[in-house]
Structure formats: C-alpha cells, structure tokens
Amino acid sequence: MGQTATEPKKNSLVPGVLIVAFIAVAVIYYGLNKPNGSMKKTTSETTDTSSAAAMMASYKNGEYSMVGDYVSPGGDEQIGVKVTLENGVITAAEVTPMAERPNSVKFQGIFAKNFAPLIIGKNINEVKIDKVSGSSLSPKGFKDAIEKIKAEAKT
Amino acid sequence: MLSRKLRLKQKHKFMKFVFDAIGTKWQVDIYDQISKNDSVLLLEKINNRIKKYDVVYSRFQDDSLVTKMSLKKGMYKLPDDAKNLIEIYENIYNLTSGAVTPLIGQLLVDSGYDSKYSLFQKRKLNPPPMWNDAIDYSFPNITLKVPVLLDFGAAGKGYLIDIVSKILEKNNITSYCIDAGGDIKFANKNNGTLRVGLENPNNISQVIGVVEIKNKSICGSAGNRRKWGNYHHIFNPMTMEPVKDIIATWVISDLALTADAVATALFFVQPKILSNDYNFEYLVLNADRTINISPKFPGEIFSK
Numbered sequence: 293m294g295q296t297a298t299e300p301k302k303n304s305l306v307p308g309v310l311i312v313a314f315i316a317v318a319v320i321y322y323g324l325n326k327p328n329g330s331m332k333k334t335t336s337e338t339t340d341t342s343s344a345a346a347m348m349a350s351y352k353n354g355e356y357s358m359v360g361d362y363v364s365p366g367g368d369e370q371i372g373v374k375v376t377l378e379n380g381v382i383t384a385a386e387v388t389p390m391a392e393r394p395n396s397v398k399f400q401g402i403f404a405k406n407f408a409p410l411i412i413g414k415n416i417n418e419v420k421i422d423k424v425s426g427s428s429l430s431p432k433g434f435k436d437a438i439e440k441i442k443a444e445a446k447t
Numbered sequence: 448m449l450s451r452k453l454r455l456k457q458k459h460k461f462m463k464f465v466f467d468a469i470g471t472k473w474q475v476d477i478y479d480q481i482s483k484n485d486s487v488l489l490l491e492k493i494n495n496r497i498k499k500y501d502v503v504y505s506r507f508q509d510d511s512l513v514t515k516m517s518l519k520k521g522m523y524k525l526p527d528d529a530k531n532l533i534e535i536y537e538n539i540y541n542l543t544s545g546a547v548t549p550l551i552g553q554l555l556v557d558s559g560y561d562s563k564y565s566l567f568q569k570r571k572l573n574p575p576p577m578w579n580d581a582i583d584y585s586f587p588n589i590t591l592k593v594p595v596l597l598d599f600g601a602a603g604k605g606y607l608i609d610i611v612s613k614i615l616e617k618n619n620i621t622s623y624c625i626d627a628g629g630d631i632k633f634a635n636k637n638n639g640t641l642r643v644g645l646e647n648p649n650n651i652s653q654v655i656g657v658v659e660i661k662n663k664s665i666c667g668s669a670g671n672r673r674k675w676g677n678y679h680h681i682f683n684p685m686t687m688e689p690v691k692d693i694i695a696t697w698v699i700s701d702l703a704l705t706a707d708a709v710a711t712a713l714f715f716v717q718p719k720i721l722s723n724d725y726n727f728e729y730l731v732l733n734a735d736r737t738i739n740i741s742p743k744f745p746g747e748i749f750s751k
Binding site for chain 2: 378379383384409410411412413414415416419420421422423424425426
C-alpha cells in the first residue's frame with residue numbers, strides 16, 4: 293500500500309446549510325414567519341461526517357431530502373425540501389408543502405410553485421448565435437396541409 | 448468569441464449547400480477550402496446517399512422498403528448501415544419500456560400524421576405491437592412477424608446527419624457544420640466553437656439559451672412545430688396520448704444518432720435511465736417552464 297489518500301470528506305452538513313438557506317429565503321420572502329434557527333435533519337443519504345473545513349469538497353451524488361421546522365405566528369410548521377446533487381451541483385430541487393394551518397398552507401404552496409427558476413425567451417436578434425436548434429422545421433407538405441385545413445375551417 | 452472569429456474570417460468564403468431532404472431543410476457549411484468542381488461532386492454524393500436512405504427508411508414514400516414491409520410480413524434484408532440504427536432503437540425501446548418504438552408508424556398514420564399529411568384521425572387508435580411480437584433483427588436481415596409500418600422519425604435524422612458527416616470526412620473535409628432543420632453537427636479542426644441558440648417552443652422568434660459546441664452534435668425535440676388536432680408528433684404509445692408535461696428537450700453528444708434518440712427518449716424517462724449507456728449532456732424544458740439540466744451542459748439558459 294502506498295500513501296493513504298486523503299479522500300475528499302463527504303459532509304452532510306453543507307447540504308443542510310443550503311436547505312436552511314432555502315427555507316430562510318422562503319420564510320423571509322413571504323415575510324410572515326420568523327425562522328427560529330432550529331433545523332432538524334430527518335433524512336439524508338450521506339453518512340460521513342467531518343469538520344466543516346471540508347466545505348465545498350465533493351458531495352455524494354444523490355437525492356437529499358430534509359424537513360425544516362419553523363415557528364409561524366400560529367405555531368410550529370414544517371416544510372419538506374428535496375435536492376438532487378450531481379457532481380457537486382444541485383440539478384433539481386423540489387419543495388413539498390407540509391403546513392397544517394390554512395395561512396401556512398397557502399404561503400408554502402405559493403413558495404413551492406415559485407421558487408424554481410422559470411425559463412424565459414430572448415429575441416434571437418438580441419443574442420449572438422450562429423445557429424438555432426429546436427423542433428425540426430416542419431416539412432413543407434405539413435405546413436401546406438395545415439394551411440388547407442385552416443382555409444377549409446373558415447368556409 | 449472564437450466562433451465570431453470563425454464567422455468573420457469565413458463569412459464570404461465557405462461553401463454552403465442548402466437543400467430539402469427527409470421532410471426538412473438542410474444546410475451544410477464547409478469551412479475547408481474546396482474548389483467549385485469538388486463541391487459539386489460532393490453535393491452530388493450527399494444527395495445520392497440521402498436518396499438511398501429514403502428508399503429504405505421513408506414511410507412517406509410509396510416505393511420505400513418500409514412501405515413495402517408494412518404490407519407483407521416476412522424476412523427483409525436491410526442495408527448494412529441499418530445495424531447501428533436498429534440497435535439503438537432496440538436499446539432505447541427497452542430503456543423506455545416501449546415508449547420510443549419504431550413500431551409507432553401505424554399509430555402516427557391513424558392519428559393523421561401520414562404521407563399525405565391528412566392530419567385527421569382515421570380510426571380508433573390502437574397501441575403498437577410489442578417489439579418481440581413484431582420484429583426480429585439479425586444482421587443483416589429483419590423479420591417481420593406481422594406486417595408493420597416502421598417509423599424511424601425519432602433517430603433517423605440524427606443518423607443521416609452522421610452518414611453525411613462521414614461522406615464529408617471521407618472527402619477530407621475536416622471543418623463543417625451540418626444543420627438538418629435544427630439538428631446540428633459541428634466539426635472544426637481549429638479553435639472555433641459554434642454558438643447554438645435553443646429555440647423557445649412558445650415563441651420561435653426567441654431562444655431560451657445558448658450553447659457552445661465543438662466536434663459535437665446537438666439535437667432538439669419539441670412538439671410545437673408539428674401539431675394537428677389534439678396531437679403532435681411526440682406520442683406516448685403507452686398512454687396513447689401526446690406527451691404534455693415536457694415541451695422540449697436538447698441533447699449534446701458525439702454522434703447525432705445518439706443525440707437524436709436520447710432527445711426523444713427524454714420525453715419519457717429520466718436522464719439517468721439513459722446515461723449508463725450513452726454519453727450526453729441534456730436540457731429538458733418542462734411545460735411549467737422549469738428545467739432539468741445536466742451539470743456540465745455547455746451553455747447558458749435564460750431565466751428570471
């Protein structure tokens with residue numbers, strides 16, 4: 293055996309921090325609740341624990357699910373967050389509303405729906421490109437047929 | 448930046464072939480120096496090869512092999528090049544539990560996507576037969592256990608792009624771009640990259656992002672341009688409905704065949720189902736305008 297490689301430490305803490313951040317954003321964004329800072333990890337796929345110095349080391353690929361606790365004006369609430377990590381990048385994230393009080397149900401619902409970035413289009417002439425890729429251009433026959441049907445539908 | 452350099456340098460120099468084939472518009476750009484005579488010969492080779500492809504695989508031609516096969520069961524000899532195409536179809540068929548299948552031809556015809564583009568549903572739609580019930584491929588022969596109309600629309604275009612690229616390379620062309628209706632293969636022996644805009648399916652005068660490729664293929668798939676009635680051409684034979692929750696996919700890979708097949712498959716399965724067998728980067732645009740994207744997708748996506 294040669295030297296012992298110092299493997300990048302896997303750390304389940306940092307995804308946790310990310311998720312706290314998510315929830316904090318959620319809570320602050322909708323401005324109705326105060327995060328109390330108590331975050332309870334309920335499930336996670338990573339097992340190794342180590343010092344926080346291993347920050348930004350590589351994390352194990354996989355899905356991480358957590359449930360966050362916070363105190364709403366009406367009392368304790370929870371919210372579920374699931375992120376998918378691939379090569380250290382969050383490739384998918386999903387929020388599951390778990391609230392019980394009507395107001396919290398409403399706000400968690402709004403958050404769950406809106407927190408993922410929504411894709412927008414930019415006009416082709418504003419963007420420097422050589423080619424465009426998309427649905428294949430329709431064959432001419434197809435277009436002609438559509439026009440014919442449209443014309444027939446009008447008469 | 449590099450791509451701009453390339454464009455400026457060669458804007459008025461490179462040879463450009465534009466033609467219609469397999470139901471879409473093709474543009475082949477050749478960045479190598481090539482004489483007019485050679486380019487005419489080259490274009491002729493490409494056109495002849497595409498004709499040979501159509502004679503076998505086009506279900507839009509009355510005299511094609513697949514049209515003949517749809518009328519009578521039995522054993523048919525396929526050209527040698529069919530091997531790669533049939534093999535990827537068979538594998539993707541298995542990986543998508545039959546959702547991507549060349550046996551979908553009749554279903555597309557019945558729903559209106561036929562050679563005359565009638566675009567009217569003709570009869571009650573029936574699910575396509577299972578692979579093992581219908582076909583048995585043993586190079587170079589394919590045996591049809593029942594007469595069945597094969598449709599190679601999911602990967603055939605990518606495959607033909609690869610075939611055309613091989614013709615170019617055989618003729619010592621090393622830097623080129625093949626664009627078949629938005630499915631693109633770009634090769635460059637120099638430093639240039641190609642910037643490809645990703646068409647916004649909701650507004651074709653827009654793009655939702657830009658990728659940079661070099662010596663790669665990019666294929667996109669979306670239902671927006673070939674729509675009729677309640678249908679578009681990406682159809683799930685399991686549910687007998689067009690796919691609704693995903694509106695577009697893009698895949699970057701070495702081969703256009705892989706990119707094309709995987710782009711279609713991503714309408715039906717998660718990327719990880721396919722990534723064991725194929726190397727690719729992907730972008731999936733969902734109907735709610737969220738995305739799934741591979742970590743190393745080489746581009747920028749616009750979001751708010």
